[in-house]
Amino acid sequence: xxxxNVNLRGVGSVSVIDVNGxxxxxxAPELENVFNKLLDGKNYRVVVNFNDLxxxxxxxxGVFMAYVxxxxxxxxxxxxxxxxxxxxxxxxxxxxxxxxEFYKDENEAVQKFNELGLS
Amino acid sequence: xxxKNNIRNTTRAKGLENxxxxxxxxFLFNLVFPEHDSLLLSLINEVLVFLVLFFVFSYVQPxxxxxxxxxxxxxxxxxxxxxxxxxxxxxxxxxxxxxxxEGARLNIFNSLFSIxxxxxxxxxLIYIFASFRELFFLRQKKDPRIYFNTMQVFFAFTFFSxxxxxxxxxxxxxxxxxxxxxIVLISLNSLRVSWIAFLVKKQKLYLLIISTxxxxxxxxxxxxxxxxxxxxxxxxxxxxxxLYTIFSLTMIYGVIYFGVIFFTTLFxxxxxxxxxxxxxxxxxxxxxxxxxxxxxDFKELADSITSTTNxxxxxxxxxxxxxxENEYQLNSVNNISYVEADNLTKILLDTEEVELxxxxxxxxxxxxxxxxxxxxxxKSIAIAPLKVHGNINGFLITARYKDVNFDEDEKKSxxxxxxxxxxxxxxxxxIAESIEKERLEKxxxxxxxxxKKILPDHVPYAKEFQVAALFVPxxxxxxxxxxxxxxxxxxxxxxVADVSGKGISASFIxxxxxxxxxxxxxxxxxxxxxxxxxxxxxxxxxxxxxFVTVIYGILNKxxxxxxxxxAGHTPVLLCSGNELERIQxxxxxxxxxxxxxxxNTLKEMQIVLKNDDIVAFYSDGIPEAKNAQNxxxxxxxxxxxxxxxxxxxxxxxxSVLMHDLTLFSKDHSQHDDITLVLIKWTKKN
Numbered sequence: 001x002x003x004x005n006v007n008l009r010g011v012g013s014v015s016v017i018d019v020n021g022x023x024x025x026x027x028a029p030e031l032e033n034v035f036n037k038l039l040d041g042k043n044y045r046v047v048v049n050f051n052d053l054x055x056x057x058x059x060x061x062g063v064f065m066a067y068v069x070x071x072x073x074x075x076x077x078x079x080x081x082x083x084x085x086x087x088x089x090x091x092x093x094x095x096x097x098x099x100x101e102f103y104k105d106e107n108e109a110v111q112k113f114n115e116l117g118l119s
Numbered sequence: 120x121x122x123k124n125n126i127r128n129t130t131r132a133k134g135l136e137n138x139x140x141x142x143x144x145x146f147l148f149n150l151v152f153p154e155h156d157s158l159l160l161s162l163i164n165e166v167l168v169f170l171v172l173f174f175v176f177s178y179v180q181p182x183x184x185x186x187x188x189x190x191x192x193x194x195x196x197x198x199x200x201x202x203x204x205x206x207x208x209x210x211x212x213x214x215x216x217x218x219x220x221e222g223a224r225l226n227i228f229n230s231l232f233s234i235x236x237x238x239x240x241x242x243x244l245i246y247i248f249a250s251f252r253e254l255f256f257l258r259q260k261k262d263p264r265i266y267f268n269t270m271q272v273f274f275a276f277t278f279f280s281x282x283x284x285x286x287x288x289x290x291x292x293x294x295x296x297x298x299x300x301x302i303v304l305i306s307l308n309s310l311r312v313s314w315i316a317f318l319v320k321k322q323k324l325y326l327l328i329i330s331t332x333x334x335x336x337x338x339x340x341x342x343x344x345x346x347x348x349x350x351x352x353x354x355x356x357x358x359x360x361x362l363y364t365i366f367s368l369t370m371i372y373g374v375i376y377f378g379v380i381f382f383t384t385l386f387x388x389x390x391x392x393x394x395x396x397x398x399x400x401x402x403x404x405x406x407x408x409x410x411x412x413x414x415x416d417f418k419e420l421a422d423s424i425t426s427t428t429n430x431x432x433x434x435x436x437x438x439x440x441x442x443x444e445n446e447y448q449l450n451s452v453n454n455i456s457y458v459e460a461d462n463l464t465k466i467l468l469d470t471e472e473v474e475l476x477x478x479x480x481x482x483x484x485x486x487x488x489x490x491x492x493x494x495x496x497x498k499s500i501a502i503a504p505l506k507v508h509g510n511i512n513g514f515l516i517t518a519r520y521k522d523v524n525f526d527e528d529e530k531k532s533x534x535x536x537x538x539x540x541x542x543x544x545x546x547x548x549x550i551a552e553s554i555e556k557e558r559l560e561k562x563x564x565x566x567x568x569x570x571k572k573i574l575p576d577h578v579p580y581a582k583e584f585q586v587a588a589l590f591v592p593x594x595x596x597x598x599x600x601x602x603x604x605x606x607x608x609x610x611x612x613x614x615v616a617d618v619s620g621k622g623i624s625a626s627f628i629x630x631x632x633x634x635x636x637x638x639x640x641x642x643x644x645x646x647x648x649x650x651x652x653x654x655x656x657x658x659x660x661x662x663x664x665x666f667v668t669v670i671y672g673i674l675n676k677x678x679x680x681x682x683x684x685x686a687g688h689t690p691v692l693l694c695s696g697n698e699l700e701r702i703q704x705x706x707x708x709x710x711x712x713x714x715x716x717x718x719n720t721l722k723e724m725q726i727v728l729k730n731d732d733i734v735a736f737y738s739d740g741i742p743e744a745k746n747a748q749n750x751x752x753x754x755x756x757x758x759x760x761x762x763x764x765x766x767x768x769x770x771x772x773x774s775v776l777m778h779d780l781t782l783f784s785k786d787h788s789q790h791d792d793i794t795l796v797l798i799k800w801t802k803k804n
Contacts, residue, residue, distance in 0.1 A: 022604030058619035094687040095707030098720055
């Protein structure tokens with residue numbers, strides 16, 4: 001259906017995933033592949049940058065739920081940043097902000113990881 | 120034309136009758152006139168003989184045409200008959216050599232014997248001649264009929280020119296001229312032997328031997344009757360000089376024809392193997408083409424590919440590997456064990472992976488393999504990629520013990536077979552995909568069925584309030600669920616839930632949610648407590664990435680008090696007077712958090728309904744319905760519809776909403792279920 005792109009980059013010890021387009025049941029496996037790659041490489045500190053994400057479905061939300069536990073068990077986390085209001089509302093409705101950290105800016109999220117790393 | 124055909128058909132059809140009638144005439148004629156010295160009697164005799172020859176020929180010839188595809192049988196039959204003639208001549212020479220004196224022929228026994236002999240000769244000659252004719256026409260692209268017919272005409276001329284001797288012993292020029300021309304024509308016609316090229320090597324060798332023997336046999340037959348004193352010659356000549364002419368011409372034809380065949384076959388022998396291989400290649404490609412369209416089973420096709428590869432490429436072992444998610448899988452082996460082929464493939468592909476865009480040959484100093492309990496060494500191996508749309512899906516590999524390069528032709532064949540395998544593999548994949556698609560559609564049917572069965576078939580009725588429900592399933596089954604529970608005389612439970620994901624897995628969770636609510640709603644009268652319990656129960660059946668959003672409310676029809684709790688679900692809309700309120704008490708979706716956090720977050724709300732208040736429970740399918748520009752239908756449109764139609768009946772409100780939704784997303788397929796439950800408080804309080 002709609003286009004979806006995912007890009008992985010490293011910012012220091014933190015892995016940043018850029019998601020772009022429409023994340024739904026059909027495109028979620030692409031994002032899952034990226035998370036699997038991160039697990040393989042033992043990269044547990046993840047920031048997902050939602051700057052270019054236009055839509056997320058329940059299947060898309062499920063991807064983060066599936067991996068966050070493992071990340072946290074390994075002293076990492078999945079943090080979200082640069083979310084549009086419409087996308088944030090979907091997360092908000094479900095109660096994600098209670099369980100996940102949301103940041104306006106990607107750097108803040110990365111910074112948060114680095115602070116943890118220093119302490 | 121039709122007249123001509125008509126004649127031809129009757130001569131053919133009545134060939135046997137005619138032949139028999141003329142034969143009997145000839146027989147009687149010879150019984151009556153054993154000696155025919157006068158010109159007239161001779162002429163009648165010759166004409167009768169000619170007619171017998173003609174009719175027997177017309178009878179035998181179409182019968183032989185059925186053997187057109189087996190030239191060797193024709194050759195062999197002609198050879199047997201030539202041998203028969205040889206035998207008759209030899210035996211009668213030794214038997215009757217003693218009484219060939221004048222007068223002996225008057226003996227009725229001798230006369231009968233000679234007539235029978237004559238008929239045997241006629242039949243044999245005609246059969247041999249007809250065989251030659253069939254061989255002549257074999258594999259001829261153009262119509263060479265004129266050449267053969269000309270020759271036949273000259274045979275006839277030669278036949279009848281014998282009679283001229285009766286007139287004048289010295290008048291032999293025409294006879295000799297016709298005889299020589301006939302031989303020249305025989306020689307020319309004997310050159311049409313292109314059918315030899317199409318024989319396989321074995322047959323060519325066989326033909327080489329046979330043609331030597333036959334050429335000699337025909338020469339003997341001709342030579343034996345060359346001497347004027349030969350008994351058989353005397354019998355034949357005295358019976359009909361023309362018959363002798365035909366006999367000698369046929370024998371000469373045999374000598375020349377089989378001589379030509381001998382040399383042609385000899386020259387064809389060196390290329391026979393290459394020709395065989397080409398023919399094999401062509402026929403196997405044809406077989407494969409047939410298989411490719413018929414076989415759904417890739418293994419079967421792979422087996423035929425490896426076995427033909429072995430044959431056509433002159434290899435000892437061949438095998439086919441396909442690539443599936445970067446893993447190589449052995450599909451078929453020919454004359455090599457799976458284990459050995461697997462090992463070799465690994466060695467080959469580890470070293471050559473990068474370069475394999477086209478056929479390559481690889482030479483090994485020694486790759487030992489165990490074949491049929493025998494250690495062998497592969498010296499050269501050729502490997503061809505299975506390419507479709509530029510992707511390599513596997514390899515076809517063929518190997519030899521001999522240190523002989525695979526030549527260009529063999530490499531081309533290998534690539535051709537690899538291409539076939541690639542196409543077949545692609546076909547098999549497409550079929551599997553379409554089966555999978557069909558399976559998914561069946562699955563969706565099941566999911567839709569489950570959903571239909573678990574949704575209520577009517578809305579509750581009470582004089583204190585009205586209820587209306589709208590449910591529009593998405594094609595893929597979105598996982599929406601709504602229901603009503605009569606809890607006690609005064610209380611009714613309302614639920615709208617949305618299971619994440621789609622299809623059959625969502626519909627199973629839906630069914631489970633229904634079951635849990637059916638039983639727990641009667642036991643736990645507090646919506647918050649109930650949702651906390653549901654979260655606990657679903658922990659065991661929801662996988663990590665699934666969740667359920669629920670809004671659950673209990674309405675007391677005595678008091679008009681609505682208690683509800685929301686677990687990650689869309690907010691409740693309350694339309695009271697001219698105001699519309701979006702009520703979103705805190706609560707996390709079920710399945711997101713199984714810790715105490717879920718309970719801590721979840722808050723219960725209570726509203727007291729006033730007259731004509733409308734409450735809307737719904738799924739995100741409404742505000743998130745999309746149009747062609749991928750814009751959301753949104754809350755505002757939804758809320759406005761309720762506000763503007765609040766005085767109408769609930770059914771009217773749902774139909775207006777449905778109408779507007781359909782209009783909004785007319786160019787966009789509905790990808791999620793749409794559920795709406797409206798409650799209107801009508802009791803004055």
